[in-house]
Amino acid sequence: xxxxxxxxxVYSVGMLIVGLSITACTKPAPEDPRAAEAKAFVENxxxxxxxxxxxxxxxxxxxxxxxxxxxxxxxxxxxxxxxAREAQAIREAARYNDVDVDFDTRRQLEIxxxxxxxxxxxxxxxxQELADITTRMDAMYGAAKACDAAGNCRELSELEDVLAHSxxxxxxxxxxxxxxxxxxPLRPLYARFVELANEGAREIGYADLGVLWRAxxxxxxxxxxxxxxxxxxxxxxxxxxxxxxxxxxxxEKYGADKAPPTGRIPAHLLGNMWAQQWGNIGDLALPYPxxxxxxxxxxxxxxxxxxxxxxxxxxxxxxxxxxxPLPETFWRRSMLTKPEGREVIxxxxxxxxxxxxxxxxxxxxxxxxxxxxxxxxxxxHNYYQRAYNKLPLxxxxxxxxxxxxxxGDAIALSITPAYLQQVDLLSQNVESQEATINAQMxxxxxxxxxxxxxxxxxxxxxxxxxGAIAPEKYNEGWWRLRRKYQGIEPPVARSENDFDPGAxxxxxxxxxxxxxxxxxxxxxxxxxxxxxxxxxxxxxxTCSIYGSREAGEKFKxxxxxxxxxxxxxxxxxLTGTRRMDAAALKEYFAPLQTWLASANADKTCGWxxx
Numbered sequence: 001x002x003x004x005x006x007x008x009x010v011y012s013v014g015m016l017i018v019g020l021s022i023t024a025c026t027k028p029a030p031e032d033p034r035a036a037e038a039k040a041f042v043e044n045x046x047x048x049x050x051x052x053x054x055x056x057x058x059x060x061x062x063x064x065x066x067x068x069x070x071x072x073x074x075x076x077x078x079x080x081x082x083x084a085r086e087a088q089a090i091r092e093a094a095r096y097n098d099v100d101v102d103f104d105t106r107r108q109l110e111i112x113x114x115x116x117x118x119x120x121x122x123x124x125x126x127x128q129e130l131a132d133i134t135t136r137m138d139a140m141y142g143a144a145k146a147c148d149a150a151g152n153c154r155e156l157s158e159l160e161d162v163l164a165h166s167x168x169x170x171x172x173x174x175x176x177x178x179x180x181x182x183x184x185p186l187r188p189l190y191a192r193f194v195e196l197a198n199e200g201a202r203e204i205g206y207a208d209l210g211v212l213w214r215a216x217x218x219x220x221x222x223x224x225x226x227x228x229x230x231x232x233x234x235x236x237x238x239x240x241x242x243x244x245x246x247x248x249x250x251x252e253k254y255g256a257d258k259a260p261p262t263g264r265i266p267a268h269l270l271g272n273m274w275a276q277q278w279g280n281i282g283d284l285a286l287p288y289p290x291x292x293x294x295x296x297x298x299x300x301x302x303x304x305x306x307x308x309x310x311x312x313x314x315x316x317x318x319x320x321x322x323x324x325p326l327p328e329t330f331w332r333r334s335m336l337t338k339p340e341g342r343e344v345i346x347x348x349x350x351x352x353x354x355x356x357x358x359x360x361x362x363x364x365x366x367x368x369x370x371x372x373x374x375x376x377x378x379x380x381h382n383y384y385q386r387a388y389n390k391l392p393l394x395x396x397x398x399x400x401x402x403x404x405x406x407x408g409d410a411i412a413l414s415i416t417p418a419y420l421q422q423v424d425l426l427s428q429n430v431e432s433q434e435a436t437i438n439a440q441m442x443x444x445x446x447x448x449x450x451x452x453x454x455x456x457x458x459x460x461x462x463x464x465x466x467g468a469i470a471p472e473k474y475n476e477g478w479w480r481l482r483r484k485y486q487g488i489e490p491p492v493a494r495s496e497n498d499f500d501p502g503a504x505x506x507x508x509x510x511x512x513x514x515x516x517x518x519x520x521x522x523x524x525x526x527x528x529x530x531x532x533x534x535x536x537x538x539x540x541x542t543c544s545i546y547g548s549r550e551a552g553e554k555f556k557x558x559x560x561x562x563x564x565x566x567x568x569x570x571x572x573x574l575t576g577t578r579r580m581d582a583a584a585l586k587e588y589f590a591p592l593q594t595w596l597a598s599a600n601a602d603k604t605c606g607w608x609x610x
């Protein structure tokens with residue numbers, strides 16, 4: 001038998017009977033009397049936190065949509081209150097680390113310990129200081145302006161327009177430098193934030209804040225880091241090919257003295273303040289300028305679309321899958337355009353203020369294709385929030401945070417030429433190899449160009465939190481990673497007087513960013529799973545699930561799980577696999593990958609990391 005079975009254990013019927021008899025005769029281990037106490041603790045803490053979170057959301061909404069000294073102070077006070085209560089709950093949850101409890105109690109205890117992205121120290125004065133700093137950084141970012149020597153000041157949105165549309169090298173340089181210089185005052189605040197948040201993380205048993213962040217993925221933190229490395233290795237060749245091609249096009253436009261045809265790309269030439277997505281330079285990178293290019297911005301403008309109508313179009317996509325319409329309050333309470341006469345945080349975000357149906361979007365919508373896609377993304381958050389709102393409080397979240405980001409984008413991948421014809425935003429769909437490569441290039445300039453930035457944002461913070469990047473080396477560490485992964489270079493000299501990481505909202509806003517990297521991979525997995533459910537037959541990039549109730553039902557079943565089960569189970573429910581991978585992404589972009597290999601055949605690709 002050993003020759004047939006190797007080292008595997010083999011049980012006969014008799015052995016199973018003996019085993020069952022032994023089990024039946026053995027007295028069950030006495031239940032830990034603290035198990036019931038732990039379960040009650042979870043229930044009572046959830047009941048206590050819910051009204052606090054609702055009040056906090058209302059205060060944060062008021063500040064985000066009307067930045068004043070009063071709303072800043074109100075949010076700081078509320079933040080301190082929440083941080084203090086969370087810190088208490090986190091420390092109390094840790095008392096049950098060694099108690100044998102049921103699955104749901106244990107899972108909610110672990111979620112509770114990781115509930116804060118910046119746990120406050122136990123010292124009350126430090127808790128208040130941390131709340132003040134986080135609120136102040138958020139407000140400073142929202143109100144920041146870049147001013148020239150003559151006193152002319154511009155907001156981020158104005159500078160972003162320059163990066164997106166200007167092709168004047170010096171104008172681009174001034175806009176990029178102006179915004180990055182505006183982040184300098186955040187540096188001392190951020191350094192102190194790191195000290196306080198690390199202290200809070202250590203008090204609840206984590207080595208630093210980065211370890212705490214990585215603990216929320218149903219695997220040990222070191223395994224998550226290995227997963228990120230693996231996923232990056234799967235997508236890096238496609239990014240490097242795209243980088244090589246775009247670099248050549250920029251050299252043609254600006255000349256080799258300003259945009260070298262080899263090595264790293266100047267960061268301000270890629271159409272985006274952070275060089276994270278390159279779609280705005282599609283006019284320079286389009287392989288076939290005379291072929292059809294998918295851009296419905298002119299149609300949106302010509303047909304008189306406004307922000308509300310754009311959101312209605314996004315809602316109609318979800319409705320076609322069988323989702324209920326958005327509540328009436330959504331339309332009254334959302335901020336869809338930038339209001340006159342007050343400072344707001346324009347960064348798009350989706351909100352659920354009451355763990356029920358008080359769903360809202362906050363964004364300063366522009367009538368263009370990019371914001372149409374953003375709307376689909378943000379609505380994905382709202383529909384996910386509503387799908388799991390019947391679960392216990394601590395389960396009301398994504399299976400992991402990348403799930404939330406991927407859902408809306410998976411829908412956006414269905415915005416195909418055929419779908420746009422159905423909604424009268426595209427007059428005709430001319431299929432050709434040239435049109436396909438153009439469309440894939442346009443998509444890659446956003447989806448593939450983003451991947452290294454999505455990966456490095458939290459790698460920088462993990463190193464900051466661990467001390468591997470010291471406060472006096474913040475900028476050096478930032479640009480080391482940007483050179484390594486993105487292959488870009490700042491357009492003007494930078495020093496440790498600068499704080500270039502702070503030019504990106506998620507740094508002073510203390511929003512973990514790995515979720516975006518994971519979502520940009522997983523959205524293609526979600527999309528393929530939905531397309532399979534819809535019975536799609538053909539190249540993956542041609543699939544639209546619009547109108548498929550079968551895909552909608554599969555989507556809803558996964559979304560309704562919230563955070564109640566480990567994320568591999570949620571992933572399997574939609575895709576049939578428990579492992580994140582880039583196979584669907586590579587399948588989607590297979591035509592472009594082949595085309596880039598030919599286009600780059602005579603080029604020297606790659607760059608030096610230092």
